[in-house]
Amino acid sequence: MKKEIKSSVPADSEIILGILNDSKEILNRLYVTYFPMVLQLVLNNNGNEDDAKDIFQESVIILYNKVKTGNFELNSKLKTFIYSICRRLWLKRLNAQSKTVRNVQDFSDFLPVEDDLERHEEKDRQFAIMESALLQLGEPCKTIIEDYYMQNKSMQEICEKFGYTNADNAKTQKYKCLQRLKKLFFQA
Incomplete structure (x- = not known):
């Protein structure tokens, strides 16, 4: 321990x-x-x-x-x-x-301003839901989304990392992953 x-x-x-x-x-x-x-x-x-x-x-x-x-x-x-x-x-x-x-x-x-507290709390809640949805997403989608949106990696870098034949295929996969993430987010 x-x-x-x-x-x-x-x-x-x-x-x-x-x-x-x-x-x-x-x-x-x-x-x-x-x-x-x-x-x-x-x-x-x-x-x-x-x-x-x-x-x-x-x-x-x-x-x-x-x-x-x-x-x-x-x-x-x-x-x-x-x-x-x-x-x-x-x-x-x-x-x-x-x-x-x-x-x-x-x-x-x-x-x-203090009037924005409710809006801020709502954003915190939505970020928590998004984090949960991202964890449920699974691989390779989770890593693709994180690499592209959080690590600012190019589609070419993602293509090479995951062994896609070209950047367009990686972009298509990213799109599919994003759709799955949206679905998980809105189900929560």
Whole structure:
């Protein structure tokens, strides 16, 4: 049996369990993992480090209270959830201070506005379905799709890898695989 090594970034489920069990270690790791993104958000939008600490602390309290109610469901990545809360809190604080901020600078890999949370969660759900469909696809289709769409390999490279007589035959096979993938995706 392999010994599992704890990564520096705790899994979302590990954090939720840690909060339920009042783990100070998990709260510390939560701070180390997610505070830097909140600090960057606040510093980039008329705030300072103390503001960021306040906002982050408020978001942790909100998360803690939601988890402790017992009916908390995480429908996105925890990172996205925390960022959304912090962004909303910071916008409220700026508004209360009457600072005119027309464009809060966001990181491209986070939600641009909290209203997009549902759309983001739907995309996460669809990506999970696609991942499942890709796993069900089987070989050689799974590898062909991954090589072409994820590894950006040419049809000629795929042709040579799988021993097709020419790139057109590989393209036909890719098309058939894509149709099977679509079928599996829409059945889910």
